[in-house]
Amino acid sequence: MQKQNPENLIPLVKELERYIALKDKRNDAVSKSDVAWQIDHSLKVLNLVTNSIIHSNPEDYKWRFNKWRLLLFTLGYIPRGKAKAPKIVKPPEVITLDDLKAQVQLAYNNVERLKPLNKNASFTHFVFGQLNRDKTIQFLKLHTNHHLKIIKDML
Template structure:
């Protein structure tokens, strides 16, 4: 059974934070971006999704079947190189450690807010459709894990 409690996200955020000191490492055979880009992008997604989710009106949530969500949420991973990050969550070329630290602080604050959020709070993903609380948590797990795996491969 997949754990869709917000607490499952804390170790993923802590792991992202643990790579800050390796932020400039890169391996072109894995990704054109460095570790800092992977961390920054993951945190941008985490914080933007959290903000949108927390600001939503739970009364407006409507569940609809989505084959892509069913496939990838069941498989438990996102394939690499198939989707490009939307502009709103793309990271700049140069990322300061202060920026990462600020985003981490916001992410941990958002994590605490997710714990008390309504079950039907939601956000709309451009591929997976409208996601309620358990689906949003699953998305954040999969997305963050996807980028942590890329970081691990860069550092190998």
């Protein structure tokens, strides 16, 4: 398996950060949410997943085949509207500029925290199952790109 570099997440966080200025834009033909929702959700996922994997026990990791992980990670694509965001990563009703900026800074810090992790540090996703460090980084790239594409289509 190809080693995933956490540094590859930095340009994605920077891109999310650039869209903050357009946070109130919406396009109901593309999404029921606004740009702020997409940014907030993406950052919540990145930050909470990072926190989860950092606090995992590498000895608990066990690889298991998962057809959805194989298919979607190979395609590099998450289809729209097929999964609902878990409550913990749903944005609040009011998303403030200060909160988005704080989450961006936390995301930059969390990318750094991914670098020294054991290859078997893991995160369990509700569809893709248990993901080791490299698959978690791959998931974060896939997920963030998914929401960046939605933002671009909205604008």
